[in-house]
Amino acid sequence: MAGREEKMQNATRVLRISQLDALELNKALEQLVWSQFTQCFHGFKPGLLARFEPEVKAFLWLFLWRFTVYSKNATVGQSVLNIQYKNDSSPNPIYQPPSKNQKLWYAVCTIGGRWLEERCYDLFRNRHLASFGKAKQCVNFVVGLFKLGELMNFLIFLQKGKFATLTERLLGIHSVFCKPQNMREVGFEYMNRELLWHGFAEFLIFLLPLINIQKLKAKLSSWCIPLTGTAGSDSTGGSSGRECALCAEWPTMPHTIGCEHVFCYYCVKSSFLFDIYFTCPKCGTEVHSVQPLKSGIEMSEVNAL
Numbered sequence: 057m058a059g060r061e062e063k064m065q066n067a068t069r070v071l072r073i074s075q076l077d078a079l080e081l082n083k084a085l086e087q088l089v090w091s092q093f094t095q096c097f098h099g100f101k102p103g104l105l106a107r108f109e110p111e112v113k114a115f116l117w118l119f120l121w122r123f124t125v126y127s128k129n130a131t132v133g134q135s136v137l138n139i140q141y142k143n144d145s146s147p148n149p150i151y152q153p154p155s156k157n158q159k160l161w162y163a164v165c166t167i168g169g170r171w172l173e174e175r176c177y178d179l180f181r182n183r184h185l186a187s188f189g190k191a192k193q194c195v196n197f198v199v200g201l202f203k204l205g206e207l208m209n210f211l212i213f214l215q216k217g218k219f220a221t222l223t224e225r226l227l228g229i230h231s232v233f234c235k236p237q238n239m240r241e242v243g244f245e246y247m248n249r250e251l252l253w254h255g256f257a258e259f260l261i262f263l264l265p266l267i268n269i270q271k272l273k274a275k276l277s278s279w280c281i282p283l284t285g286t287a288g289s290d291s292t293g294g295s296s297g298r299e300c301a302l303c304a305e306w307p308t309m310p311h312t313i314g315c316e317h318v319f320c321y322y323c324v325k326s327s328f329l330f331d332i333y334f335t336c337p338k339c340g341t342e343v344h345s346v347q348p349l350k351s352g353i354e355m356s357e358v359n360a361l
Contacts, residue, residue: 070231072213074137075220078231081133089116110174117167125162129153130234138234145228154229165223173199301338302327310349315341318349 093116097104105112124131130140146152154162176195202222209222219225300307302323309321317338324346328334334343 069217070139070233072217072220074139075213075231078131078133078137078139079220081136082131085120085132086117089120110171113174114167114171117170118163121163121167125154126159134231139231140234141224141229142232143228144230151232154227158227158229161227162223162229165226169202301336307349311346312349313341313343313346315339321346321348 090113093112094105120132124135125141128135128140134140141154143152143154143158176192206222209219209225213220218230220231224230299305299318300310300320300323301317302319305320307318307320310318311321311324312318313324313336315336315338317336324334324343328343328346335341336343
C-alpha cells in the first residue's frame, strides 16, 4: 500500500523544469509591471521615483501577492503552468492549501526581504561612519549566509525535485499540480515526420542564401538559347540591339557589357551591383565593364526601325 502511494506521488510530482519556469515567469511579470508603472511617470521630473523606489516596488509586489498567492495559492507563473502551493506539513494526503500564516510569512520573506536589502544598500551607500561600517558588514554577512543557503537548497532541489526556493523549504510549502495530469500518448511516427521536415526546412534556410539565383537563371537561359533560338536566329540578332536583354523594352540610356546585346543603364547597373558575377542572360557573357552604347550605332538602330 505504501509503495502504491509513493508511486502515485512520483507520478504527480511537478517536474523541476516546470518549477524553474514558474520562477522565471514571475521575474518576467515583475519586470513588466515595473516597466509599465514607470511609464506612467515618463513626463515627470527625472529621478522622481528613485528616492522611494524600494517602497514603491514593495507596494507593487504586495499588490501582486494579494491577488495571487494569498487568494489563489499560486503565483502567476505557477497558474500558467497548472501549479499551485500545497501545505507540506499537513499529515492529510488530500490537498491542503497553505495556511494564512504561511502566506503572510511568504510575503515577509520574499517582499520584505528584497525591500530590506535594497533599502539597506541605499542607507549604507553614502555613509562612512564607523558604526554604519560595522552595520554594513553585518548586513553583508547575513546576505552572504542567505545566498549560501539558497545555493545549498538549489543543489538539494536538483537532487530531490522539491522546494525550488529556500523560502518554500523554510515555510513547508511545495508545488503540486492543480489538476491531475494525464499520461501523454506520443505518436512517434508523427514526431519523426515533423523532425524530418523541420530539419529539411532548416537546411534549405541555410543553403538558399548561398546559391546565386541570378547566375543560375542566366546559365540555364544560355543553355536553352541554342535549342529555342536557332530557327529565328536572324530575327533575334536583328532585334538584339533594339531592346533591353533584361526588361525587353526599348533601352533607356543604352549600355553594353561587351557582347552584342544592349541593356538599360539602370537594369544592368542594378543587376551588377546585386551580383558581381552577373552574366548576360542571352549569351552568358560575364560583365567586365558597363560601357555606354555609341551614339552612331544607336542612331542606326533607330533609323532601321
